Amino acid sequence: MNKARSKDRGDEGEPDSGVSRPSDVLPGLDREQLRVLRQVGRQWGRVSPLLGVAHRALPVDPDLGAFPPAADIRPTRFGQLVHITPLGGHASAQAADVAGEIPGSRMGRIARRARRAMLGAPLKSTAVARESMRKLVALPVLSADALSSVAYGPEAMLGVLVLAGTAGLAYCLPIAAAIAFLMLAVGVSYRQTIRAYPHGGGSYIVAGDNLGLLPGLTAAGGLLIDYVLTVAVSIASGIAAITSAVPSLAPAAVPMGLAMIALLLVGNLRGIRQAGALFAAPTYAFILAMFALIISSLADATERGFQPAPTPHLNAAEGLGVLLVMRAFASGSTAMTGIEAISNAVPVFRPARWRNARTTLTWMIGLLIALFAGVVAIVHLSGVIPSSSETVLSQLAHLTFGSGAMYVFVQAATAAVLLLAANTAYNDFPRVLFLLARDDHAPHIFLRQGDRLAFSNGIALLSAAAALVYVVFDGNTNSLIPLYAVGVFLAFSLSQAGMVVHWRRVRTPHWRKSLAFNATGAVLSTLVLITAAITKFTAGAWVALVAIGLFFLLATRIRHHYQTVGTALRLHPDTVEAPDRTLAPAPAPPLTPPHPTAQPEARRTDRDAEEAEEEETPQAIHHLSVVALASLDLAGLRALAYAASLQQPTLALHISPSEEEAQRFRDYWTTWGDHVPLHVVLSPYRAITAPLIHYIEALHRQRPDLTITVILPEIVTQHLRHRLLHSKDATRLRHALRPLPKIVITSVPFHVP
Structure with missing residues (x-):
């Protein structure tokens, strides 16, 4: 995906230029793309319920609190990593340690523990301050x-x-x-x-x-x-x-x-x-x-x-x-x-x-x-x-x-x-x-x-x-x-x-x-x-000159690919998908409180088995679709359309590194028509994936009876060599959320040349 370019300067007090800033992360939409976004929003408006209905259909409260302000984040004495505070007030007991709690063979557990000892806490637990x-x-x-x-x-x-x-x-x-x-x-x-x-x-x-x-x-x-x-x-x-x-x-x-x-x-x-x-x-x-x-x-x-x-x-x-x-x-x-x-x-x-x-x-x-x-x-x-x-x-x-x-x-x-x-x-x-x-x-x-x-x-x-x-x-x-x-x-x-x-x-x-x-x-x-x-040419300087030339060639080829992808993702009236059915989400089921941990073992086992049997029928499964969006491009709108076509309660989620970007994304969302409930999480950390994981965990803690489907737009390239140029968020989310039950990760592919 093309990123909007910016100079490495800003107002006094701006964070380190190594940190992603609004114009670095969220691509800007020009006048033509905003016009297409309004046009697509009108198509959604013909098949979407009122926003209030969509909000009432949500089986969760999307406002789960906030991460601490950036000014309050301090690294450890001899490290630059900080612990990411869980949303919702407490950490999940089942997902306390991704690296150490996944069942497996003895050798697998030893390897995971060795990796933890050598590299530190898992992805979802830390970020750079x-x-x-x-x-x-x-x-x-x-x-x-x-x-x-x-x-x-x-x-x-x-x-x-x-x-x-x-x-x-x-x-x-x-x-x-x-x-x-x-x-x-x-x-x-x-x-x-x-x-x-x-x-x-x-x-x-x-x-x-x-x-x-x-x-x-x-x-x-x-x-x-x-x-x-x-x-x-x-x-x-x-x-x-x-x-x-x-x-x-x-x-x-x-x-x-x-x-x-x-x-x-x-x-x-x-x-x-x-x-x-x-x-x-x-x-x-x-x-x-x-x-x-x-x-x-x-x-x-x-x-x-x-x-x-x-x-x-x-x-x-x-x-x-x-x-x-x-x-x-x-x-x-x-x-x-x-x-x-x-x-x-x-x-x-x-x-x-x-x-x-x-x-x-x-x-x-x-x-x-x-x-x-x-x-x-x-x-x-x-x-x-x-x-x-x-x-x-x-x-x-x-x-x-x-x-x-x-x-x-x-x-x-x-x-x-x-x-x-x-x-x-x-x-x-x-x-x-x-x-x-x-x-x-x-x-x-x-x-x-x-x-x-x-x-x-x-x-x-x-x-x-x-x-x-x-x-x-x-x-x-x-x-x-x-x-x-x-x-x-x-x-x-x-x-x-x-x-x-x-x-x-x-x-x-x-x-x-x-x-x-x-x-x-x-x-x-x-x-x-x-x-x-x-x-020093013959003494080895030629190696450096050749390496610089190869780097220039590689960098220009990479830019050419990203420009091709950016053109493919650009909003066009004839290529944007919208659902063709009226969204009619069912009323949210009542909240099922989590089981008390102090109940007798036999009683808990019987009740868990009974509920597992009940969930073997489609009527017993309650859904929530969470669409993680980095931007409102063709891939993002296709993921939204896919989620809406399931006719289940849907929540759009955007992780933003700053309030400025968050407001820009909300403005784009309003231009589109605000047809799906949106929640923006401000991440004060230099991380996107880890706060996303914490938000999904917090939703699971709020409604452990829900089956939460996380929907991600995914760029699929034609050539193998181009796959390294795109993120593997879906794979990483699967590994990080694997300990939690009832979490489904779905990728909506967007094929590019």
């Missing part, structure tokens, strides 16, 4: 990726320079100075991005908004590759820090890395969040360790008058020329990865969000430049060179602290922050997929971030891709770096170029100064991109 971070927490959490790159950026630069022998190492200081200036320019540029996009301005949004579809998708492809490589490179560097301290573990580097990726996968599937002291501590520990290392090394250098220690004699494997210097500059520039993270995550800050984000970005850039310059300086003074068996940081720590407790602290802090940097990609990768899915460039299974199963798809995809890259390149950081630079600086370049166009268009106060900053960032980022693409 939004949190706001203060600057002291946001700084280490959002800066982990950028600051941790100090562990491999300088080493990557030196690894190229040593190819020219001792003469090549003499260029490390001027190249490092150029990289530091690039960090400053890009950091200042992203300050302007935060000012222009105070609700989150990632490269995909900025490039697509200002440069068009092709640059936007190209930036998105670069970002996705960047996040995959962030996991692979960070894990590889973290394992290298461990094996440098414990060389005997080196042969197990690849299995250890895969185990770390699996640990991140399980942790993120459970909903471990990045905020809080638990995840801020590794970054602060790394900053402390690096400053301790830099200050101690500089103190040692004062004793010899800051004279550089002699380096081992190195034979030149390549000639020292412009090409080699450019390669070293491109490799060292990978220390800038992660600078964009804060501009992406403005909504997670406490108010005033954009101002706090800019302040945090300034601190991050200052720390990054200080750490990068400090590490390069002490490398130059100590005479350390890259080694295949020990990282540069490990060699520096050995020279400065020996093998004592401080050395262990430096290595442990480095490994911890690198693993945390890998974890940051698990937040950003699904968010980019969400934005792509919102614009129909990715499967809609990535659209509902808050739904546990749908959110898991992006996490699982990132883990699988990162594990594949890690294994293919044998967990070698130096082999992965050439792939890294292209995606990072492609996103930087397009984002900054987009900001140049933005300032020329809006011309707000001080726009010329902002344009100059962004233009500088764009030019420098483009130079690094071209350098990396040319000098």
Whole structure:
């Protein structure tokens, strides 16, 4: 189904842009479709009873209470998942635990319990809450990726320079100075991005908004590759820090890395969040360790008058020329990865969000430049060179602290922050997929971030891709770096170029100064991109370029399919179905109270058997049809027509993430004619399916004697490859509601090419 598109901006106080908003979830109806909706409503009016009659025929009260306001929802201390409060005041005893109460074989029960222990509570019990971070927490959490790159950026630069022998190492200081200036320019540029996009301005949004579809998708492809490589490179560097301290573990580097990726996968599937002291501590520990290392090394250098220690004699494997210097500059520039993270995550800050984000970005850039310059300086003074068996940081720590407790602290802090940097990609990768899915460039299974199963798809995809890259390149950081630079600086370049166009268009106060900053960032980022693409093409950069091209092709094909489906679902006078019989629902049967749980076992068994026997006759079965509608398109109206043709009491249900969308849906419903009772449930969670399950459970608790048929419109595609692009709500509802008796899930298929 086509989703209405919107920009990643809104009014102050708008929720995180990763959350579905009204225009993201509910497709808008243009004037022609509204006219058709009125026309179809008139056809329904000729066969429908008055609305009051339909309401009186309902055997239930559809108003079952409300979920708590979004402001009252708080995640657990170390997780972003929250428990969904049951509607109606209490949870169903029979459906208390979908994962653990379904009868089955012993092995099946063991598997379900293991899955519950590993992944947490089942779908219907949890959803994702939004949190706001203060600057002291946001700084280490959002800066982990950028600051941790100090562990491999300088080493990557030196690894190229040593190819020219001792003469090549003499260029490390001027190249490092150029990289530091690039960090400053890009950091200042992203300050302007935060000012222009105070609700989150990632490269995909900025490039697509200002440069068009092709640059936007190209930036998105670069970002996705960047996040995959962030996991692979960070894990590889973290394992290298461990094996440098414990060389005997080196042969197990690849299995250890895969185990770390699996640990991140399980942790993120459970909903471990990045905020809080638990995840801020590794970054602060790394900053402390690096400053301790830099200050101690500089103190040692004062004793010899800051004279550089002699380096081992190195034979030149390549000639020292412009090409080699450019390669070293491109490799060292990978220390800038992660600078964009804060501009992406403005909504997670406490108010005033954009101002706090800019302040945090300034601190991050200052720390990054200080750490990068400090590490390069002490490398130059100590005479350390890259080694295949020990990282540069490990060699520096050995020279400065020996093998004592401080050395262990430096290595442990480095490994911890690198693993945390890998974890940051698990937040950003699904968010980019969400934005792509919102614009129909990715499967809609990535659209509902808050739904546990749908959110898991992006996490699982990132883990699988990162594990594949890690294994293919044998967990070698130096082999992965050439792939890294292209995606990072492609996103930087397009984002900054987009900001140049933005300032020329809006011309707000001080726009010329902002344009100059962004233009500088764009030019420098483009130079690094071209350098990396040319000098590292044969070393692996071609893989990143091919992957971006394949992503663009795939994204455009997915959009073409969704456009085809959107055209098929569009309201047309000759294709909308309406019931051809008068709806004459029977009066609602009297409420049968649930049996007291304290009655004797024998008496309860006899009575249950008697009622089961009575329900073997059609007259003893009392129906209620619940039509779950996401929108009023052809598929939705067909499901309504099917429900009405059954001539049973019918209730339409819409789950809305906000009051604004709820009101829009009610307006569309009124335009149609309000021929079926409608109930709208406001869901403050980042979930749609889980609140729907809770509402059906609450209806069952109110009338356990009713047979409730949940009717869902379902898109059925002609080709197998297109089935992954559409939701499987019916299947998931069946699994979640299976413990409840008298619940029937029915899909009304809508076939598309």
